[in-house]
Amino acid sequence: MQRHQAAAESRERACQAGRVFPRGRRYCGNARRTRIIDTGKLEATGEIPIGAGQKPMGMAMSHDGARLYVTTGRGGKVAVIDTAAGKVTESFDGGQRPWGIALSPDEKLLFISQRALPTTSP
Numbered sequence: 001m002q003r004h005q006a007a008a009e010s011r012e013r014a015c016q017a018g019r020v021f022p023r024g025r026r027y028c029g030n031a032r033r034t035r036i037i038d039t040g041k042l043e044a045t046g047e048i049p050i051g052a053g054q055k056p057m058g059m060a061m062s063h064d065g066a067r068l069y070v071t072t073g074r075g076g077k078v079a080v081i082d083t084a085a086g087k088v089t090e091s092f093d094g095g096q097r098p099w100g101i102a103l104s105p106d107e108k109l110l111f112i113s114q115r116a117l118p119t120t121s122p
Contacts, residue, residue, distance in 0.1 A: 027068055027083075029056020034070060034081065048086055050079045058101040060110065069110060071098035078112065 026037040036046040054075040068081040078094040100113035
């Protein structure tokens with residue numbers, strides 16, 4: 001039991017960004033890609049590269065689970081992932097060091113916090 005728990009904790013530490021759980025999946029960012037984890041098996045089932053020089057920092061999921069928005073910190077971008085296709089479909093400027101991210105309840109606004117800056121960008 002302790003070995004299984006230690007392995008789960010190790011996987012948890014390796015998942016540095018994002019904790020989103022639609023349909024038995026967990027999306028987490030680590031080392032320039034977004035990893036897809038099967039939450040039932042606790043196994044990685046895929047990876048989605050988010051672009052050269054981009055490191056996932058924060059994540060927000062659309063209510064229907066179709067789109068995952070990923071901030072890239074020093075990369076200065078927000079990547080939009082089509083979760084069904086498993087790929088980045090677009091990216092846009094997220095300001096200086098976009099870090100945290102949240103989607104408004106009506107999904108009309110995406111709020112992005114800037115690392116080391118006392119502001120947010122809608």
